[in-house]
Amino acid sequence: MVANFNNIITDHLFRVLHSDSVSPQFLIPSSYGNPCLDLFFHVLYLKQLLPLAWSHNPLITPLTTLKLICNLRDLSNDLGKADEEAFCAAAFWLHQNHPRTLACNLASFAGEGEFGRSIGLMQDLVEILYRVLEGQDVRRRKKKNNQHNHHHQEKAAAAAARKKAQLKSDIEKLKKGDTCEISSVPYFCPSVDSSMERATLLCESIARKIIPLESSHGGCRVRDRLKKEVLVPLTFALDYSQGFDSSAKPCAVKEYLEEVKAGKIIEYVNNHGVGQAAELQWKAIVKAKVGKLENCLAVCDVSPSSMVGISADVSVAMGLLVSELSEKPSWKGKVINFSPNPDLHLVQGNDLKSKCAFVRRLDCGEHIDLRKVFDLILEAAMKGNLKAEQMIKKVFVFNFDCALSNSNNSSRWESKYEAIRNMFKEKGYENAVPEIVYWKVDTLVAPCTKPGVTIFGGFSKDLLRLFLDNDGKVSPYHVMEAALSPKEYQNLAVMDSVLIS
Structure with a gap:
């Protein structure tokens, strides 16, 4: 438009x-x-x-x-x-x-x-x-430097003369009362009396195309007419339309149905109109990812203080997805709550809605005791008499424990991790110590690796795809690739690759 x-x-x-x-x-x-x-x-x-x-x-x-x-x-x-x-x-x-x-x-x-x-x-x-x-x-x-204004005025006039302004079309729609069809162009015009306009003469160029030439007398007057006859009424109509006409806004449910994502599914699971569709989409995702993330566990942080909005939905969704992709008998359908006193929970519920409600009710705190998480895993493995190859491979923590982010605490973590390794060795799981993957879904964090731990952050559908396709392995390159993968980036093209000398 x-x-x-x-x-x-x-x-x-x-x-x-x-x-x-x-x-x-x-x-x-x-x-x-x-x-x-x-x-x-x-x-x-x-x-x-x-x-x-x-x-x-x-x-x-x-x-x-x-x-x-x-x-x-x-x-x-x-x-x-x-x-x-x-x-x-x-x-x-x-x-x-x-x-x-x-x-x-x-x-x-x-x-x-x-x-x-x-x-x-x-x-x-x-x-x-x-x-x-x-x-x-x-x-x-x-x-304010107006040295080249006249030169650029000529060029702007020539450019505007060859193009039909969207503003002209918008004015026609305003006259017909089609306010919902008006574009957002009026919002992006520089103020007619701003230093930006004096430098670029953009408004004047547009005005000379829209305002009839015979009725225009000088740059100041034509800019004033653009403001009074075009920009002000269009902006007012846009403000009114967006404030009172819901039909002018994108339909979130339509966007959801067109391209559903794990986090979006959870967001709509309680929606009366599309809840059933969310259930079907969820089952399709789980079926498509069978064989990925086998024997993994998720630690979910659903505390209001740390995870809000879509971040909470993603934490719940990823926790459930990991739990449903794990193998029986000891790990399938289970999650751990993010707490100083964590526990291994079997997710209750017969459908996605009830399972989401169960995870959201988990008792979560401001930090987690990872030693206790490994105790829980080892206890379940011993109880199930599991072989080393059946042991949990990765523990995904959908939060970011800042205690591991600085050098001093990193040293303490290395000591704790060595104690954990010894504990697993004593129980016959010397080479089966699970790897921890911290994923902060609400903020971009550069991936880094410490003994037994990978830390990264950010969320997008492309990063989720790479995460699943690579069996939970995420590198700095994966995060950058995910950021640049959307189809919108594919329209870009390099025309002069050699640096000007």
Whole structure:
């Protein structure tokens, strides 16, 4: 719906791109041995890592780096950075070093097509244009430089003359009373009297296309008319429509039915209208993943203080999924509560709704005693007279115990883990000590490994798929791959891979 308006801005920005060059500076050691992984997990070093990531492998990493730049602004899931400033800085770097790539991907940045549907960067396109014209540090300097306004005014007018503005279509819909069909374009126009407008002349370019030429007398007047006759009434209509007309909002149930995920299933299990469908979808997922995560246990944190919203749904869903994929007789259908005094629970209930309710009622605390978790596992193995190959392979903790994240506590953990290994050895399970996998589902955490423990964080359907396909093994590369896997990223293309010299 916003494609025509995007074309105006895209063409406007394309025409003002120039080829200033920047050389890579301040080389830093690579934590992961791959600058693309470093860039994904360490945005703090954006300026230093961008040229390193782009040139790491000329056949592969330019496109990966371009995707990583877009991931900086991704708001769609926990694997996106949602960092507007970092994204604009990276886009400016593209403008200086790979202007054709920036120009040819502007439509994706702006929200045209599949990419923009999930990330929505229309306003960022205007910001990029502003920084290209005024300099990367324009927001800090807050100076108004109108030196090249006349030059860009001519280019903006030429661009607008070739494109039909979406705003014109929106005005027609407003006149007909079709307020629910109005696009979000009015929200993304710069204020007509702002420094951004004085630098870009974007509103003036659009106004000269919409306002009849014979009735326009000068830039100030045409911008004022755009504001009074177009932007104000359209914005008011949008505010009213979104506030009072529920039909203007996306249907969550429709989205659920189109592409259901484990966490989403749990979210809708109590919904009267789609609860039965959730039950069927759940059974299909479990059936499809049979043979994955065999002999594993889940520790679920469902305490209100640490897990809220979709995070709680994911914790419940993953706990149930792991329990149903485990083998009989000792592990299938069982979970452990996240508590200083954990216990091994057999999930009660005949359907998904009742099983979810059971897990949500588990007694959970602020931390867990892992030694007691291993005691429970060893006790169940001894009681069932299990062989070493029947022992639990992995314990998935859907929470993140900060006690393992610093060096001092890491040393204490290593001592505890050695005691656990000795305990298993004494009972005849020397080479069958389960591995612990901490998964913080609500926050992106770079994967790291300690003796017997893997820690990572973040959640998306693609990360879940990789998690299951790799039998619970997750590496830093897996997390980055999951973040860049959505179909929206596949529209991006590299047009000038060689760094400008």
